[in-house]
Every structure is written in structure tokens, then in C-alpha cells.
Amino acid sequence: MSNSKSLLTIKDLHASVEEKQIIKGLNLDIKPGEVHAIMGPNGAGKSTLGYVLSGRDGYSVEGGSVELNGEDLLEMETEERARAGLFLAFQYPVEIPGVSNLEFLKASVDAQREARGEEAITSADFLKEAKAACKQVNLPISFLKRGVNEGFSGGEKKRNELMQMLLLKPKLCILDETDSGLDIDALQVVAEGVNSQRSADRSFIVVTHYQRLLDYIKPDFVHVLSDGKIVKSGDASLAHELEAQGYAWLQKEPAEDELEG
């Protein structure tokens, strides 16, 4: 694979949280338009990978490189990575009381457009887009006026994440266990939203513990993450294998610390 065409190239990434090494030599290459599923047992480092890529404080990179569109991602501040097109859909979206969804989204879109040297979108145009996005993820329009995630149910929070993604139009979306806590109906809504956003210039990393989500979002590649490394890669059929056999067969030497969350 040639690097010049890749959207994201991770080489031999090592990263730790609170001095505990979680990512231990991870390699991954994603081309525009591809959907990569990352599966693995609890504690394998799945969520950590999302946080490291998006630049969360407290997650330190100890080795390796990550390029997004040929640029050194690890050199960028958290907000610069977002502006470069990286979006993380949170597993547990946090509340920001009193800040309306609309206000928050407009500020985010404004910041990203400004950074890209694009003209600011008018409030009227933005409202139109936001209403359409709201509809698409099956949330009542009134959610635009409510505080960010304030009093939302688990499913509503996930759909709200998706709405943000629709409006920010990122190049690389990392969905961090978006299926957790969702019933089958909500799962379908989220999956449909994601599928509608699949395009030749947008890639996805779908982090999930279960194969279920991948019935709705068909991945191009499936990777198994275990003990901070990708131990197996394949196509969508790998997910079914994992569902049938579990993860144990992939872990040659299950380390004790993997049992920790």
C-alpha cells in the first residue's frame, strides 16, 4: 500500500495512560472511503486507541507515528486534529448544562470552518442543516434547544453524537462502542445514519465489542486488537468467526493484566 493514498497511517504506535502501557506496537492503514472495524476483548486498548488518536489529555504516546492525510497527527493539538477532520463519537457523551445543542454545534462548525479558511455559515442556513440532521437521526427538533446531552437517555446521546458527525462532516470518524447500551431499534437508526455518511472520501473506525453492530454497518476490514496490538486482520467474515468462537483462541499468551478494565 502506498502512503500517499492513505487517509490514516499508524506505524508501531506505543501509548500509555497513567504510566501503564496500553498500546504496544500498533499498525493500521486506512484509505479514504474504507470502514475498519476494531474488535477485541475488554481491556485490549480499543477505547484508548480512539483517545490517543484524538489527543485526549493524559494519554501519552511513547513511540511510533500517526499520519492523517500525510500530516503528523501526533504534533497537533486536540482541536487541530478535529479541524483536520478527525471525529470521535463518544461511548459515554458528557453533559454540558445550559449550552444548547444548536449553540454548541454552531460554535464547533464555525471553529472548523474558520480553521479551514472557509466562510462562516449564516445562522439561518445552519439552522436548516441542523434541523435536517436532527430528523435524520430521529431526534425531535426540540433537542436542538436542549442543553448538550442534558437529561438525554443513552440512546438519545448516541444519536446526538451522530447528529454532530452529520454536521461536522469529518474525514475520519471513530465510533467508540457506539452500540453499547442501545436497543435494536436505536442501533438501526445509528447504523443507518452512519451508512448514509459512507462515501469515497470519508473513512470509519468502528470500535465494538460485539459483532451485532457489524450486521448493520458492513466493514471492509475487521481487526482484532489484543494486548495493545492488532493480532489478526480479515474481511467481514472474521467478525462472525469471533462471534462464534470468542477471543480466547487469538490470545496466545493471555496476560493477567488484560482482565483489568
Place this chain on the structure above:
Amino acid sequence: MTEQIDKALAREYEAGFVSDVESETFEPGLDESVIRRISEMKGEPEWMLEWRLSAFREWLKMEEPDWALFDYPKIDFQAISYYSAPKSMKDKPKSLDEVDPELLRTYEKLGIPLIEQQMLAGIAVDAVFDSVSVVTTFREKLEEAGVIFCPISEAIQKYPELVKKYIGSVVPKKDNYYAALNCAVFTDGSFVYIPKGTRCPMELSTYFRINEQNTGQFERTLIVADEGSHVSYLEGCTAPQRDENQLHAAVVELVAMDNAEIKYSTVQNWYPGDEDGKGGIYNFVTKRGICHTNAKISWTQVETGSAVTWKYPSCILKGDNSVGEFYSVALTRGRQQADTGTKMIHLGKNTKSTIIAKGISAGKSNGSYRGLVRMNPGADGARNFTQCDSLLIGDQCGAHTFPYVESRNPTAIVEHEATTSKVSDEQMFLCRQRGLDPEKAVSIIVNGFCKEVFKELPMEFAVEAGKLLEISLEGSVG
């Protein structure tokens, strides 16, 4: 993250410039002769001087209060000058054309153009510079509606009956140490009278500016809303950036007659001192209103400035069915100290009060809410709802809540809710992951926290308050 927040908070104080205006300033010091001189400068009638002198004699017997949660060096009241006015004001300019352009420029720089053509149409401004009112705009238009809006020094001469009747009627001379001092030495401020059944046709506002060094500002505002009238009043304040502390001790009295409504909004941005607590205004203010039957007084304040803030805008709910409201945002950073809150005194039947107080502490600052809700024996069916929320930014600041409740009527209902929260790492990460820089992230989170209070402000002020918080929080993120 704390580091970033601190950086975001290390703002420039934009109003910190000094105007080059030649002033006539009293020598520092305070005794009866100083009070006589102030009264003489103002050309006051004898009764006013006597009133001042009796307040001064009371003040001499009083002790400086020390119950607030403060730590600051004792104020030397003999080291303060009690009067300073631009020389150009001596001849009392008749119109804007006669006002020293440097004074007009000062207000323009502060975003308060005093030339009527340039002003926001719906707001009349009384501009007080050190110890005198420089200009009051839109007076003719207000006079057409029967509304009196003028410097209090002028009201004492032109409307002595009104002033005599109401001055000191809500905040008595002996009320407290700083109020007594103000009664003795007050220099200017605004006077408002809204006649019966009149809705004031525009927002009224007073803009206080301290310029001269080593002077104190002691302004006094008196607003009387006669039966069935309505007025919305705004107050703003700034001062130059200096290494010495300066004292500001104001008194505001509101009288809402039967069925009248007064809305009083403040955006306080006195110089807060530097990061290490050097300089800044000591702000000791007594604000109180009295509500007669069915009347309503609503206080809204956004406190971002001053080294020390001691301020409890209060309502005496005397008439049946009267309503008192207090909405407050108090932001402290650096070494600022704020002890602020309200008193709701329920005397009449079915009186209602609402208190929403939001405190934001950052840096090494301390913010306290101190509030009293008193239900007197006659306050049948009275209700109070209080909500105090504190937001902490970083881990070196403090937030404190001192609610006092005295209920002497079994039918009265008092509710109190309080929360303390932090700007969390998760919230910051969410905002930054969506592309907001840390400063914008903090400001959006803090603005959300203050929303319930900001929506009570008149629109122009709400925008200004939001911006002010943004500036205040610049560099506070880490």
C-alpha cells in the same frame, strides 16, 4: 488542563487606561470640614449638609465589619481623597458641545458613546466620572414622558421634596459602616422618578468611571417608581489599572410603590487587581429596594471585577403580593475575593422571592454566596425559592455558601438548592474534539452555567456580559 485555564484567565483588563483630564481633587483625609466642603461644592441646601454630618457622627461610632470571608489589609480612611472632579466641569456645561472632549473620548473608548446620534437608541445614560456626573443623555425625551433622570446632586436642588422624602428611607444612615460613610461623603450618582402609571420609554443607565488616583468613589442612586409605573435601569462600572487599591462604597435605594416594577441590572467590571492581588477596587456596596403592594423589584448582577466585592442587593417585601428577585453571576479569578448575595425580607402576605446565584471561581480566588431569607410573622403564604450553584475552574480556588433562613410564619415556604461542580476534563475534551480551542471551550461551558441569569439581562447587556466573561476567562484554560 488547569494550566491552560489559568492561561486563558490571564486576561488584559481592557478598561484599565487613564484619561488625561485636569482635575480638582481634595487632599486625602476625612473630617467634618471635608463634608462641609463637598456640600458646598455641590451647592447643597442646609438640610442635606445636616443629614451628611449626622451620618458622619454615626459612622465615627461604628466598627468596620469583619464577618465577610475576606483577607485584605485594613483600609486607611484618612489616606483617601473624598472628592475629585474634572476642572472643566466646574462651570456645569449646558450641553454636550461644552463637555471636555477628553471626557467624551473616555466613554467612547469604554463603548459608551454619549453623542445621542451615535448611541443605541433605547438607552439614556448618566455618565459619572469620579465625583461628578458628566452628562445625562436623552433628558428632553424623558421629560416629555414626565420621567426625571438626572444627577442626584442636581435633584437635591431641583426636586428637594422628592429627595428629602425618599433618601435614606430604604437604607437608613446607620444601616452599616459603609452606608453611613456614603451618606456622609457621597458625591454624585443618579436620581430617577417615574410618575404614576408611566412606563419609562427607554432603558436608563448610569456608567460609573473612577479615573483619579487615591480617590474613593461614593455614589448614591435613588430610584422611585410611583404607583403602577415601570422602569428598567442598567449600571456599569470600570476603573484604571493601578497598583494601589481604591475604595468604592455606593448606596442604591429603590422604591417601588403599589403595582410598580423596577428592574435593576448591573455589570460590574471594576479593576480586579493583577495576578498577585496587587491593586484593584474594594467594592463595598449597599443596595436595597422596598416593594409596596403588588410591586416587583428584580436585581440582576454580573460581577466580574473588583479585588474585593461586598454586596447584597436586597428586597424588603412590605406590601402584600409583592415580588423580589435576585439573579447573580459572580466570577472571581486571580486573587479576587467576592462575598455577595441577597436579603429577601418577607413582611407582607403572599410575597414571593426568587434567588438564582451562580458563582464561578478560578485561579486562587474565593467566591462566597451569603444570603438571608426572612419570613416575618405577617408573611402568610409567602414563598421563597433559592438556587446557588458554584462552578470551580482549577484546584486552587474556593466556593462557599452561607444561606441564612429565618422563618417565623408556619405557612411560609422556603426552598433552597445548592450545587457545586467543576469544569470537567470530559467537557473540555468534548469541546476540543469538536474543534473549539480551550478558551472558547471554557467560555461556552461557563456561559451555559450562567444562562439562567443572562436571560434576565436586557439584550444589549446580555451580549456585553457574555463578552465580558469571555475576556475574563481568556487564558484561564490549561
